[in-house]
Amino acid sequence: MRSYAAFRRLIALRSSATRSNVRRRYSRTLPNAFIGKAKKPTDKELSAELGSARRLWDQLVKELGDEQGIATQEWNTYSKKAGWSLRLKHKDRVIVYLSPHRGCFTVSFALGDKAVQAARKSGLPPAVIKIIDEAKRYAEGTAVRIEVKGAEDVASVKGIAIAKLGN
Numbered sequence: 001m002r003s004y005a006a007f008r009r010l011i012a013l014r015s016s017a018t019r020s021n022v023r024r025r026y027s028r029t030l031p032n033a034f035i036g037k038a039k040k041p042t043d044k045e046l047s048a049e050l051g052s053a054r055r056l057w058d059q060l061v062k063e064l065g066d067e068q069g070i071a072t073q074e075w076n077t078y079s080k081k082a083g084w085s086l087r088l089k090h091k092d093r094v095i096v097y098l099s100p101h102r103g104c105f106t107v108s109f110a111l112g113d114k115a116v117q118a119a120r121k122s123g124l125p126p127a128v129i130k131i132i133d134e135a136k137r138y139a140e141g142t143a144v145r146i147e148v149k150g151a152e153d154v155a156s157v158k159g160i161a162i163a164k165l166g167n
Contacts, residue, residue, distance in 0.1 A: 064161055072090070090165060
């Protein structure tokens with residue numbers, strides 16, 4: 001079986017995507033930082049796992065709450081094997097899921113058709129539009145996952161959240 005690194009190199013060679021786009025497209029393979037924990041992570045544990053990405057995590061949570069009213073935070077796990085994720089909700093509607101990894105985090109959305117169309121028209125970077133276009137579609141919506149490693153990723157996530165809120 002090929003390693004993840006070999007898989008990434010193969011994908012990078014076969015597509016016109018940059019390495020960072022390949023890393024973002026396949027971020028779902030990153031292990032959750034809190035697999036095996038029975039209780040939700042503490043603030044200290046979250047900071048230890050995220051490292052420098054904690055600043056981006058806090059910025060995203062604060063800005064979505066202040067600017068868009070996505071203020072309800074709820075830690076959730078389906079099993080010890082899955083790890084923990086933070087749901088950000090607007091009233092009773094889950095808008096975005098944040099999954100912590102070592103040194104970064106992944107943001108996930110389940111976008112309906114109208115939200116996908118709104119995101120495409122919202123001026124997001126072409127790499128993000130490509131992620132949306134190539135995302136797998138489920139009954140619940142299109143599963144968009146973005147690995148957050150920088151301020152440009154935070155801006156993209158906010159744009160997708162706005163598209164979802166409006167639709």
